[in-house]
Amino acid sequence: MPSTTRTTPNRYADRMRDEPEVVRQILDEALVCHLSFVVNGEPRVLPTLHARDGETLYLHGSTGSRPMLAARSGEVPVCVAVTLLDGLVLTRSQFNHSVNYRSVVIHGRARLVTDVAEKRRSLAALVDHVAAGRSRDSRPPHDRELAQTSVLALPLAEAAAKVRTGGPADDPEDLGLPHWSGVLPLRLVAGVPEPGTDGVAVPLPAYLREYRRQR
């Protein structure tokens, strides 16, 4: 993906990764994104679910939410960020403390998905993003439900990843200080599935056993 003035960072340029497959992997692993837009000149940001289908990112929303309303009358400038935390990086100096992470920022103009076939496909992608295979093991939306849901589509044309990996990086003069340094790895894990209390008669499906985001 080509660099633009919007995707070129001012600092830590060595953390930039613009390979499309890195961008895709991060988007596919992250469960939520943060969608920002402008209302009356003021910034807004909210968390929402996303799903990637090829080079398009679909964003889930309720019909009455502000970006969805704005998108009714044309494309909406948005910026979307996705962040995965991989570890805390503790150094002897406070200054060199850091975080291991993988993030993607996408700039672009989002359009409201109005084509019914694309809307159904994008909603299935959103369900499958949360749990791969779930769309084939759940009831697709009725027309009325379809009308109550809005989906935005954002091209991945202007997307860039930033990745920090590795250990602590203390300055040489700090190495003798009496403080622990290292990495505390972090990951999102699933606990024991809790069936609903409304009479679930079906065993836990395979795609929810040993659930993990990392691929």
Next chain:
Amino acid sequence: MPSTTRTTPNRYADRMRDEPEVVRQILDEALVCHLSFVVNGEPRVLPTLHARDGETLYLHGSTGSRPMLAARSGEVPVCVAVTLLDGLVLTRSQFNHSVNYRSVVIHGRARLVTDVAEKRRSLAALVDHVAAGRSRDSRPPHDRELAQTSVLALPLAEAAAKVRTGGPADDPEDLGLPHWSGVLPLRLVAGVPEPGTDGVAVPLPAYLREYRRQR
């Protein structure tokens, strides 16, 4: 905290929680936030570290980053979101799928922290936010390092939380469908600490043993 037109949602009003202690708990548990701002009329959002000190949220940045540069010439309108994922909520219908989460959105004007004492205090708070007690077990910044770091301060005056908890909520007519429904709990966990390879001579400190964000 008083509701404003910016913190009043259009939908799912029953998920709104405006008790200050709920807002504070979510901010304190979350490791990262997403900071949005406007550049030339366009939305931008980026992940960064935050720390709460009373009714102020401090946001970490590098001196050359755009919101920090903008804040040099006055307060900057920002919107900050923090999101904790607690579980996937799977229902028999795709439409009722949901997520258990706790989120906070803050609107306001951020100022650059220029007072040296406040800057040192806020940087210690950022380190302690990541690992409670770490600021007393690491080298405070030199003046040169202090000059290379920027911190924004954002009042929590206009902040609101949204919380979804509980089980799946299928429509009555869907209860007989042959699909599993329930909650898959999610949580962020720490793995085995990995000491740096540059001669760490100090044992793992107590505040990094059995590390957890939930309080």
